[in-house]
Amino acid sequence: MSDFSPREIVSELDRHIIGQQDAKRAVAIALRNRWRRQQLEGEMREEVLPKNILMIGPTGVGKTEISRRLAKLANAPFIKVEATKFTEVGYVGRDVDQIIRDLLEAGISVVKDVKRKEVKARAQLNAEERVVEALVGHGASQSTKESFRAKLRSGELDKKEIDIEVADNSSGMPSFEIPGMPGSQVGMINLNDMLGKAMGGRTKSRRVTVEDSFELLMNEESDKLIDTDQIVQEAIKLVENDGIVFLDEIDKICARTERAGADVSREGVQRDLLPLIEGTTVGTKYGPVKTDHILFIASGAFHVAKPSDLLPELQGRLPIRVELRALDREDFRRILTETKASLVKQYVALMATEGLEIQFTDDAIDAIADIAVEVNTNVENIGARRLSTVMERILDEVSFTASDQSNQTLVVDAAYVREHIGDLAKNADLSKFIL
Numbered sequence: 495m496s497d498f499s500p501r502e503i504v505s506e507l508d509r510h511i512i513g514q515q516d517a518k519r520a521v522a523i524a525l526r527n528r529w530r531r532q533q534l535e536g537e538m539r540e541e542v543l544p545k546n547i548l549m550i551g552p553t554g555v556g557k558t559e560i561s562r563r564l565a566k567l568a569n570a571p572f573i574k575v576e577a578t579k580f581t582e583v584g585y586v587g588r589d590v591d592q593i594i595r596d597l598l599e600a601g602i603s604v605v606k607d608v609k610r611k612e613v614k615a616r617a618q619l620n621a622e623e624r625v626v627e628a629l630v631g632h633g634a635s636q637s638t639k640e641s642f643r644a645k646l647r648s649g650e651l652d653k654k655e656i657d658i659e660v661a662d663n664s665s666g667m668p669s670f671e672i673p674g675m676p677g678s679q680v681g682m683i684n685l686n687d688m689l690g691k692a693m694g695g696r697t698k699s700r701r702v703t704v705e706d707s708f709e710l711l712m713n714e715e716s717d718k719l720i721d722t723d724q725i726v727q728e729a730i731k732l733v734e735n736d737g738i739v740f741l742d743e744i745d746k747i748c749a750r751t752e753r754a755g756a757d758v759s760r761e762g763v764q765r766d767l768l769p770l771i772e773g774t775t776v777g778t779k780y781g782p783v784k785t786d787h788i789l790f791i792a793s794g795a796f797h798v799a800k801p802s803d804l805l806p807e808l809q810g811r812l813p814i815r816v817e818l819r820a821l822d823r824e825d826f827r828r829i830l831t832e833t834k835a836s837l838v839k840q841y842v843a844l845m846a847t848e849g850l851e852i853q854f855t856d857d858a859i860d861a862i863a864d865i866a867v868e869v870n871t872n873v874e875n876i877g878a879r880r881l882s883t884v885m886e887r888i889l890d891e892v893s894f895t896a897s898d899q900s901n902q903t904l905v906v907d908a909a910y911v912r913e914h915i916g917d918l919a920k921n922a923d924l925s926k927f928i929l
């Protein structure tokens with residue numbers, strides 16, 4: 495859990511996302527409130543529920559990005575789910591609880607990463623010991639071992655091939671799921687695990703170079719040092735207290751009174767989601783997970799349906815409303831140049847690996863922003879996502895030829911941009927396919 499103040503959270507988000515201050519502010523408060531809750535004791539701590547957020551705004555303006563960055567900042571487990579996934583044909587009560595199971599898997603990865611880092615130094619030593627043994631054999635004297643260890647550390651032996659024993663995870667047995675049974679993973683017997691344990695963990699011998707053996711052995715050694723049960727317990731706690739679920743396209747599961755039929759299932763989805771948001775306990779193969787304090791960020795364009803079309807109970811559970819505005823030309827300019835890993839910076843860095851220096855002039859940035867606005871207006875407004883397709887098109891040729899252009903400099907100016915987009919942007923039919 496991070497102890498950033500709301501102001502610090504916003505300024506951290508500012509490095510990646512242009513504008514949308516209201517949304518940044520709302521998520522910053524939500525995150526800080528979680529920290530505040532953790533400082534409370536006893537009953538009060540349980541009583542304080544998260545103030546879930548409803549983000550309203552067109553596609554591609556930063557709704558997901560803000561939430562994802564927030565989760566990263568807090569090292570919180572995060573998943574994005576399309577609410578409409580549950581209205582697809584064949585839905586028949588598809589398990590919304592799966593959201594929480596997936597979130598727990600995300601939580602387990604977060605905890606595992608942290609633990610792996612903690613034990614890295616020890617795992618490294620253990621892995622080294624195994625490589626030395628593979629090189630000199632069990633019976634070798636301490637002094638032989640030491641001299642090989644020194645050679646190993648100097649990288650002298652990197653290319654030498656050795657045989658190592660690693661765990662054999664392929665049991666030859668296909669894993670299976672029980673189709674049509676929601677929640678079938680709960681308590682499902684994992685045959686692979688069972689067989690693995692019964693046989694005391696099988697190993698197989700592999701011939702690899704010293705260099706490659708390290709990664710294999712490091713993973714194995716760090717997993718040995720980490721207590722799996724402890725990881726699961728910590729992950730469950732992390733998910734319950736810090737988990738964030740991003741529910742996209744919530745407006746698409748609003749029931750519109752005039753079209754009954756298909757909407758029955760939509761309202762059904764809202765009803766299914768409600769307990770998760772209100773707080774329930776979901777069974778997972780690792781144990782029960784309480785959802786009371788998980789933060790839900792719902793989002794939608796709400797072009798047709800309005801937030802007031804949601805079930806009243808759901809409206810009540812999404813008390814914080816923030817609007818994200820459509821992006822304009824100036825925003826596009828700033829997204830291209832000011833964000834930490836902007837597309838422009840990414841292309842410059844990629845081409846630099848080939849020894850080709852690319853310089854974007856100011857008027858090139860203007861031109862790219864203009865084209866993105868043009869195509870968004872004429873074809874379909876997909877927000878900042880348009881920048882990726884436009885940039886890809888402009889740099890298509892140089893991406894192909896960069897390998898033959900080392901030690902050169904390419905200046906991308908407005909003329910270059912126009913030349914490589916040509917009339918595409920003006921031709922709505924063509925742009926539909928290419929941009």
Ligand SMILES: Nc1ncnc2c1ncn2[C@@H]1O[C@H](COP(=O)(O)OP(=O)(O)OP(=O)(O)O)[C@@H](O)[C@H]1O
Pocket residue numbers: 510511512513514552553554555556557558559560742743793829833877878879
């Ligand atoms: N305001 C912004 N600043 C910087 N980058 C942005 C901004 N808005 C969008 N982007 C970029 O555009 C892409 C799409 O944005 P994002 O996934 O946040 O869309 P969204 O608003 O969640 O839309 P949808 O509801 O369709 O998922 C991302 O790669 C993101 O980095």
